[in-house]
Amino acid sequence: xAIFKGAGVAIATPFKDNGEVNYEEFGRLIExxxxxxxxxxxVCGTTGESATMTEEEHMDVIKYCIDKVAKxxxxxxxxxxxxxxxxxxxxxxxxxxxxxxxxxxxxxxNKATQNGLIAHFTAIANAVDIPIILYNxxxxxxxxxxxxxxxxxCKENKNIVGIKDATGNISQTTKxxxxxxxxIDLYSGEDDEIVPIMAVGGKGVISVLSxxxxxxxxxxxxxxxxxxxxxxxxxxxxxxxxxxxLFSEVNPIPVKSALKLIGFNAGSLRLPLTEMxxxxxxxxxxxxxxxxxx
Numbered sequence: 402x403a404i405f406k407g408a409g410v411a412i413a414t415p416f417k418d419n420g421e422v423n424y425e426e427f428g429r430l431i432e433x434x435x436x437x438x439x440x441x442x443x444v445c446g447t448t449g450e451s452a453t454m455t456e457e458e459h460m461d462v463i464k465y466c467i468d469k470v471a472k473x474x475x476x477x478x479x480x481x482x483x484x485x486x487x488x489x490x491x492x493x494x495x496x497x498x499x500x501x502x503x504x505x506x507x508x509x510x511n512k513a514t515q516n517g518l519i520a521h522f523t524a525i526a527n528a529v530d531i532p533i534i535l536y537n538x539x540x541x542x543x544x545x546x547x548x549x550x551x552x553x554x555c556k557e558n559k560n561i562v563g564i565k566d567a568t569g570n571i572s573q574t575t576k577x578x579x580x581x582x583x584x585i586d587l588y589s590g591e592d593d594e595i596v597p598i599m600a601v602g603g604k605g606v607i608s609v610l611s612x613x614x615x616x617x618x619x620x621x622x623x624x625x626x627x628x629x630x631x632x633x634x635x636x637x638x639x640x641x642x643x644x645x646x647l648f649s650e651v652n653p654i655p656v657k658s659a660l661k662l663i664g665f666n667a668g669s670l671r672l673p674l675t676e677m678x679x680x681x682x683x684x685x686x687x688x689x690x691x692x693x694x695x
Contacts, residue, residue, distance in 0.1 A: 564585055
């Protein structure tokens with residue numbers, strides 16, 4: 402059984418002016434997501450700026466989210482690292498705190514061969530009991546999980562159950578799902594590819610768009626589950642210009658600006674990320690108005 406089906410939000414982390422995590426606003430954002438039909442919360446992923454958190458902060462944010470959600474919907478904790486031992490430590494703690502699953506990114510910077518990826522993910526899987534979703538985002542990590550590797554990991558490790566596919570390569574994704582024969586729970590890692598991914602057997606999306614449009618993103622998935630791909634496609638097309646605006650600068654720069662536009666005190670970004678360029682803010686604002694968010 403999949404950890405979740407539908408639209409899971411890759412939730413942003415609000416910060417105070419002094420750079421500390423704004424837990425009060427984070428709690429508001431969590432409640433907004435639950436009230437508006439988000440199917441799962443993915444905490445401390447790329448959108449959550451986990452790359453610039455200390456390990457203590459990282460785990461504090463995960464624990465706060467798990468406690469705040471209180472099992473109303475699944476919470477999936479981002480616990481990946483380019484150091485296998487660090488990923489194991491973070492994953493064990495997340496399991497101890499009550500996470501429903503883990504999102505584990507491929508090693509970045511030092512990268513790995515396909516054999517290295519198998520050893521890395523297998524070591525993490527052996528250290529915990531809860532389900533793991535692999536996170537394949539070669540544009541950020543410089544490391545690609547090939548279809549054969551993903552299938553091998555899911556077939557040989559009972560708790561490696563799925564993959565967040567942010568390759569942007571639908572041909573690779575199709576090949577992986579053909580080889581998987583049902584053993585992989587596939588989630589789109591790209592908000593403009595929800596319908597194509599679900600058409601080849603996807604279970605949903607791990608979404609940036611859901612931060613500001615949770616109900617609408619959920620609806621795209623719901624229509625796919627109903628087999629109403631015509632409506633799903635129309636909803637995907639409607640969201641497309643807004644999605645492009647949300648990725649006009651590196652994520653999560655635009656989505657934090659978007660959260661401010663709908664009334665959340667998302668705060669600043671941590672360096673090396675900087676504030677969105679004013680002209681891009683105006684474009685984002687225009688697309689949000691067209692979409693009916695402001």
